Amino acid sequence: xxxxxxxxxxxxxxxxxxxxxxxxxxxxxxxxxxxxxxxxxxxxxxxxxxxxxxxxxxxxxxxxxxxxxxxxxxxxxxxxxxxxxxxxxxxxxxxxxxxxxxxxxxxxxxxxxxxxxxxxxxxxxxxxxxxxxxxxxxxxxxxxxxxxxxxxxxxxxxxxxxxxxxxxxxxxxxxxxxxxxxxxxxxxxx
Amino acid sequence: xxxxxxxxxxxxxxxxxxxxxxxxxxxxxxxxxxxxxxxxxxxxxxxxxxxxxxxxxxxxxxxxxxxxxxxxxxxxxxxxxxxxxxxxxxxxxxxxxxxxxxxxxxxxxxxxxxxxxxxxxxxxxxxxxxxxxxxxxxxxxxxxxxxxxxxxxxxxxxxxxxxxxxxxxxxxxxxxxxxxxxxxxxxxxxxxxxxxxxxxxxxxxxxxxxxxxxxxxxxxxxxxxxxxxxxxxxxxxxxxxxxxxxxxxxxxxxxxxxxxxxxxxxxxxxxxxxxxxxxxxxxxxxxxxxxxxxxxxxxxxxxxxxxxxxxxxxxxxxxxxxxxxxxxxxxxxxxxxxxxxxxxxxxxxxxxxxxxxxxxxxxxxxxxxxxxxxxxxxxxxxxxxxxxxxxxxxxxxxxxxxxxxxxxxxxxxxxxxxxxxxxxxxxxxxxxxxxxxxxxxxxxxxxxxxxxxxxxxxxxxxxxxxxxxxxxxxxxxxxxxxxxxxxxxxxxxxxxxxxxxxxxxxxxxxxxxxxxxxxxxxxxxxxxxxxxxxxxxxxxxxxxxxxxxxxxxxxxxxxxxxxxxxxxxxxxxxxxxxxxxxxxxxxxxxxxxxxxxxxxxxxxxxxxxxxxx
Numbered sequence: 001x002x003x004x005x006x007x008x009x010x011x012x013x014x015x016x017x018x019x020x021x022x023x024x025x026x027x028x029x030x031x032x033x034x035x036x037x038x039x040x041x042x043x044x045x046x047x048x049x050x051x052x053x054x055x056x057x058x059x060x061x062x063x064x065x066x067x068x069x070x071x072x073x074x075x076x077x078x079x080x081x082x083x084x085x086x087x088x089x090x091x092x093x094x095x096x097x098x099x100x101x102x103x104x105x106x107x108x109x110x111x112x113x114x115x116x117x118x119x120x121x122x123x124x125x126x127x128x129x130x131x132x133x134x135x136x137x138x139x140x141x142x143x144x145x146x147x148x149x150x151x152x153x154x155x156x157x158x159x160x161x162x163x164x165x166x167x168x169x170x171x172x173x174x175x176x177x178x179x180x181x182x183x184x185x186x187x188x189x190x
Numbered sequence: 191x192x193x194x195x196x197x198x199x200x201x202x203x204x205x206x207x208x209x210x211x212x213x214x215x216x217x218x219x220x221x222x223x224x225x226x227x228x229x230x231x232x233x234x235x236x237x238x239x240x241x242x243x244x245x246x247x248x249x250x251x252x253x254x255x256x257x258x259x260x261x262x263x264x265x266x267x268x269x270x271x272x273x274x275x276x277x278x279x280x281x282x283x284x285x286x287x288x289x290x291x292x293x294x295x296x297x298x299x300x301x302x303x304x305x306x307x308x309x310x311x312x313x314x315x316x317x318x319x320x321x322x323x324x325x326x327x328x329x330x331x332x333x334x335x336x337x338x339x340x341x342x343x344x345x346x347x348x349x350x351x352x353x354x355x356x357x358x359x360x361x362x363x364x365x366x367x368x369x370x371x372x373x374x375x376x377x378x379x380x381x382x383x384x385x386x387x388x389x390x391x392x393x394x395x396x397x398x399x400x401x402x403x404x405x406x407x408x409x410x411x412x413x414x415x416x417x418x419x420x421x422x423x424x425x426x427x428x429x430x431x432x433x434x435x436x437x438x439x440x441x442x443x444x445x446x447x448x449x450x451x452x453x454x455x456x457x458x459x460x461x462x463x464x465x466x467x468x469x470x471x472x473x474x475x476x477x478x479x480x481x482x483x484x485x486x487x488x489x490x491x492x493x494x495x496x497x498x499x500x501x502x503x504x505x506x507x508x509x510x511x512x513x514x515x516x517x518x519x520x521x522x523x524x525x526x527x528x529x530x531x532x533x534x535x536x537x538x539x540x541x542x543x544x545x546x547x548x549x550x551x552x553x554x555x556x557x558x559x560x561x562x563x564x565x566x567x568x569x570x571x572x573x574x575x576x577x578x579x580x581x582x583x584x585x586x587x588x589x590x591x592x593x594x595x596x597x598x599x600x601x602x603x604x605x606x607x608x609x610x611x612x613x614x615x616x617x618x619x620x621x622x623x624x625x626x627x628x629x630x631x632x633x634x635x636x637x638x639x640x641x642x643x644x645x646x647x648x649x650x651x652x653x654x655x656x657x658x659x660x661x662x663x664x665x666x667x668x669x670x671x672x673x674x675x676x677x678x679x680x681x682x683x684x685x686x687x688x689x690x691x692x693x694x695x696x697x698x699x700x701x702x703x704x705x706x707x708x709x710x711x712x713x714x715x716x717x718x719x720x721x722x723x724x725x726x727x728x729x730x731x732x733x734x735x736x737x738x739x740x741x742x743x744x745x746x747x748x749x750x751x752x753x754x755x756x757x758x759x760x761x762x763x764x765x766x767x768x769x770x771x772x773x774x775x776x777x778x779x780x781x782x783x784x785x786x787x788x789x790x791x792x793x794x795x796x797x798x799x800x801x802x803x
Contacts, residue, residue: 047747049748
């Protein structure tokens with residue numbers, strides 16, 4: 001997991017990791033990969049005091065950025081929002097006289113959301129209690145990626161995270177892993 | 191002159207132990223075997239270096255057994271004891287009963303009278319508390335399933351001695367009228383005595399001892415405390431002797447009563463060395479008491495009896511162990527460890543002789559047999575370890591791994607040293623979250639005030655390794671040092687780093703320099719005692735001067751961040767006064783610069799509209 005060989009940066013935000021089911025499985029399924037660096041935000045910054053410079057340099061050194069979090073009130077847990085508020089602004093800095101990566105530090109990188117919800121997929125529909133498809137609730141992230149000139153990736157979503165049997169969650173975690181490996185492979189080929 | 195011979199005696203004992211124990215350990219037989227052999231060599235039937243009076247020496251050394259039971263009592267608070275009631279009464283009771291009956295039947299079959307058979311049968315059913323417990327402890331088996339079962343049986347046997355002492359005189363063949371007389375006196379009187387004495391011990395242990403210990407502790411003289419501890423145990427032993435009860439049982443009760451006391455750990459470490467030495471003396475005297483002349487004259491009789499004693503006991507034990515659900519491995523430890531005659535047998539044989547229940551023709555060979563069976567115990571345990579255990583584990587690995595050794599000790603995972611203003615906050619936080627902690631403090635007044643809030647606090651100077659051990663540091667994961675004396679903290683850190691490197695250490699530091707020293711000494715995490723509160727106050731100061739609350743918090747956090755970075759830098763810098771001063775001066779300048787740049791950057795960063803109008 002050294003920064004040099006690592007290509008994927010997982011920004012993991014879970015305030016109740018100790019009782020998590022789905023996100024914990026997803027994280028466990030990829031934590032052994034050399035090419036993955038994991039930032040466990042609630043473990044790193046329990047006091048919400050984010051080391052901005054350090055986070056920004058990590059972003060510069062990775063091609064694939066993954067936000068992994070449980071969906072709380074149709075958004076990320078507050079520490080990830082704090083992280084966005086503090087860290088991402090540098091993508092907008094316009095430094096006169098410079099161009100390329102200096103100007104757009106996140107340009108060309110991929111942003112991939114992996115999230116879990118307690119409700120079922122069917123509830124995220126016009127007929128269901130959540131009224132809109134899950135993807136629509138992730139629109140702010142899609143737009144964030146666009147503004148930062150990052151390539152938006154189709155989100156990975158786990159539903160009914162509290163009710164599914166462990167074995168099903170494990171299978172989903174494995175497919176999460178293989179999609180990630182595919183993306184890393186694509187990066188290598190590029 | 192008299193003094194000289196005492197010194198010479200002591201020297202002979204110590205020398206023989208110093209030579210024999212390492213040898214026995216090297217061969218893998220444990221210290222008990224070493225002592226027994228040393229005794230046999232220097233005893234009257236060996237080199238004859240011990241003087242003539244082995245018996246009186248032995249009765250003196252039996253005090254070691256008394257001390258041992260006191261220490262065992264200290265480890266068992268009443269709740270633990272209550273949980274053991276089934277195995278004590280069931281397993282222990284059945285062991286004594288069935289073994290007695292077996293030997294009773296054997297006696298009858300050999301043509302002895304029923305009185306003789308019953309007396310020898312019940313005497314031989316007892317095992318040796320001293321040898322078994324010492325051996326189990328040395329092999330760290332005492333807290334396992336097998337160790338606890340063995341202990342239960344031994345405990346019941348110690349209790350069983352009381353009725354045995356009452357019943358034996360009734361078996362006297364020659365003086366029936368005496369038997370009749372004694373029959374009427376002891377019954378209710380003995381019972382009343384037992385109840386009264388035990389009640390007195392509980393009363394004194396619960397309520398009086400606390401004040402006594404507190405007064406002694408306030409003198410801060412360690413030897414006074416040692417003297418008090420010894421006085422307590424000796425006093426109880428004398429009292430028990432006076433009313434005709436087993437002193438070992440009395441001190442055991444006292445130990446249980448004191449198990450919840452805040453002075454428990456201190457008591458343990460004070461008594462421990464005395465127990466060790468006296469037990470050694472006891473084992474040596476057992477070795478010395480073996481009558482080799484008799485053994486050589488009747489080799490077949492003795493070896494036949496020895497085999498019958500050990501074999502019979504093992505048969506009963508293995509069946510009972512199976513009946514009480516011991517797993518294969520635990521049961522074999524249980525069976526092999528308890529298959530000997532006990533030290534009480536010597537006492538009871540003499541007692542039975544005096545009461546004309548048994549003649550010398552019976553007690554002489556049996557005394558040799560019991561002594562030999564005690565010598566055989568460490569050997570049997572080694573045989574079990576080397577040849578029996580491996581086979582059992584081959585058969586039922588899976589099950590045994592899960593069932594054996596599961597008796598959890600309820601020792602705390604964290605030890606907090608120093609329970610003043612600082613330690614109390616740490617300790618309360620841990621306890622509120624359900625963690626069991628052991629607290630050590632050396633201030634008796636402090637302990638008394640804290641105990642009122644329901645904390646379990648132990649008295650003692652934590653810089654003594656023995657006290658740390660009895661506080662359970664060998665099994666602890668975490669040590670929190672919250673004392674205010676920097677030099678004592680440093681001593682403690684060095685001690686723990688040297689002897690118990692597995693323990694994680696968190697420490698309170700007075701200030702920056704002390705924090706650096708502690709970190710250099712290997713502490714895992716340090717907090718300066720006034721840093722965070724000062725920072726909090728600074729935050730409030732910023733607010734009072736017009737900052738928004740969150741702005742003040744950000745600033746304080748940033749300050750903390752850089753300050754901690756610089757502390758780390760100082761830890762890594764070379765350790766001389768000049769570099770340190772330079773570093774400190776430079777740091778305070780740097781901190782100001784860094785903070786200013788950072789605050790500036792943050793303002794710019796945040797004022798940058800993310801959605802660019």
